[in-house]
Amino acid sequence: MKFRTRSIHVGNEPDPATGAVVTPIHLATTFIQPGAGVWGQFDYSRSGSPTRAAVERTLADLEGAAGALAFSSGMAATHCATMLHKSGDHIVAGCDIYGGTFRLLHKICNRSGIEVTLAPADDASQIQNAMRPNTKMVWIESIGNPLMTIPDIRLIADIAHREGALLGVDSTFAPPSILRPLEFGADIVMHSATKYLGGHSDCLSGVLASRDLALHKELYYIQNATGGVLGALESFLLQRGIKTLELRMREQCRSAMTIAHWLESHPRVTRVLYPGLASHSNHLRARQYLGDQFGAMISFEIDGDFEKTKQVCQSTKLFGLAVSLGAVESLIEQPASMSHASYDAQAKAKFGITDSLIRISVGLEDPQDLMDDLQQAILG
């Protein structure tokens, strides 16, 4: 069956108890067992619950994974993946990773004696150079943030495997309807499911899906032991969101492409970073991995200073001024004052976070309305 059909039906089988066409929300924390020492399918909801198990089946199927685990947030999922490792192990991560992942690797994992080296993920040779004999994991993002870099996942998977390391891919910007990193050799795909998978800005959630069953079981062991599981209500909302994932993503990518072209021709816009544009440095690789849907995140620079840029971000009427992304509502932010404010001037320059950079998450509104809104904000 096609992706869209599976996203509606797999993991959403009619309820055997009632025939309900939608997975019931099971709030029970514990389950009556058949006998002392005889375990039923579910025992205690940290170890598994029917509603969470349903959405995990959907996620595993959509990623082409041996198994998937749902977590209470994207960071809980990433943390679980790092807990595969122990003191003395080494992780190589992309330079342009999410700030929360950066913090986890440098401020939390280091406490357990895990070392980290950063390298630009869109240059596989630099990933290769960063590898050490004790490297156990490579962690990259399938679309970088905020510069929208595209790594060569297949090549980096080969490098990692040759050195005996796992490849984990945070594919939050590219959900499984447009990219399935496990098909390109990644071992683990991670999502902040808060974004496109949930899609409605109303449930925090994270996912780890694994290509190999033994690895999935190891991650499950850690999840169960540490407890960062997704609740029943959120599992229900996540599964409900996934039913329209393919439609939302197709539409949002199409709108993003229209808006990116429009921005590129705008006299007040000096630079547009969108992997779907021929002008993007990783455009050819983006075509190879993403086909014709290049995500719905766009960064662009205007011919204005810090204050002017801030004013543009504050004067939109449809775009909400907020961090996060991936939902039906369009959002706008100024990385220099918001998502990357903690970077010093030198780091900003190094990572391309200029004062005039604006990042938008294109939602489901009519693209003409969004362009009208950006136009009045830029000219205002």
Added chain:
Amino acid sequence: MENATIVNKHSNATPSNLNAGSLSPAHRAGISTTSVHAGEARRKPNDAITDSICCSSTFTFESTQSIIDYIEQKQDREEYGRYGNPNEKVVERKLAALDSADEAIIYSSGMAAIVGLLLAKMSSGDEIVIFDQCYHRSREFCSKHLSRFGIITHQVRTGDFEAMSAAINSRTKLLISESPTNPHLSVIDLEQFVALGKTHHVETLIDATLATPYNIRPIEYGVDYVWHSATKYMGGHNDLLAGVICGSKEKLQEVRKLRGILGGINSPHNMYLLERGLKTFALRMERHNENGQRVAEFLDAHPRIEKVYYPGLPSHPSYEIAKRTMKGFGGLITFLVRDADWKQTAAVIDACSIPKIAPSLGGVESLIEQPYVMSYFDYSPEERKRFGIADNMIRMACGIEDPVDLIADLQQALDA
């Protein structure tokens, strides 16, 4: 009255005035923009991007004087949950914007909505004229229950405006039709329907559940009341029940008051799910329309199919009017299996693996059923014939799955 001030500030129209469906006065927002933003405050409590679920059954006043102010100044604020709650109000504004209406009133189900309207508008001695393909439960309410209060209902053949005109007299208060109808998918000429009402000074009501405002907005034709079972395409995920009546503020004033007395309101949790479902309304409808058309065309060309009822097919009697007035025709298709008795027809349904066997329609999952078995099993063959329910009839509600999968599944079921 600080609390009330906050409530009022947040329940007001957005700065971009999407309540009126526009970004600026001169600009009408696209339907997808309306479904995402309309009716919601631009800035919400706690600056949250989504509306919170407000479960409060009652709402507090700061002082006795603040109650008096509320009553005397007719302040727009909450009082007690039966009169409405913040979650319901957001969805009411969103639905009104989508349907080009001033006002929308939400109920706990589609039937609660029509009953709420009819009880508010009809008095003993009044008469209703209704087309005979309207939803059978609404006809049943009119004929079995309104009749107990001395309200008379005349059923006339669907689309027969001469018969409808002939049934109108000085006591007639309301003309009712569904469009498209279920399961025959007859589309009503709204211009004729409205003209007939205006000529006789009688109000008009359309059940537009199958059409949705994505495909047609009857208010723009001058229809007085639009009724939807919002359980269907508007909720869209087969996980909530809701009904809505849209119309002018003036005409709905008494209807809203009666809802406050009868209490068939919806719940904050449900309203949140409906609001969330509406965010993808335009996307889903585009896909339901496409799937409906493609599956109908496939069935129309299949040798085992005797007849397909779908307004997007030139063979349907409503094809011309549907094509002229509707953007698309939705996901519901009715068809007859050639030379099949009811059991052979049931075998086709049982052989399907994607659509689930269930009543209802309009959700992301495709559903399939045999009207004879599902809704008319206890009726006599004569009654079924009168309602046009054939033994070999199947009704399929196409969801938003990939149409290639739906067609492949029907193909194997028909070949089995």
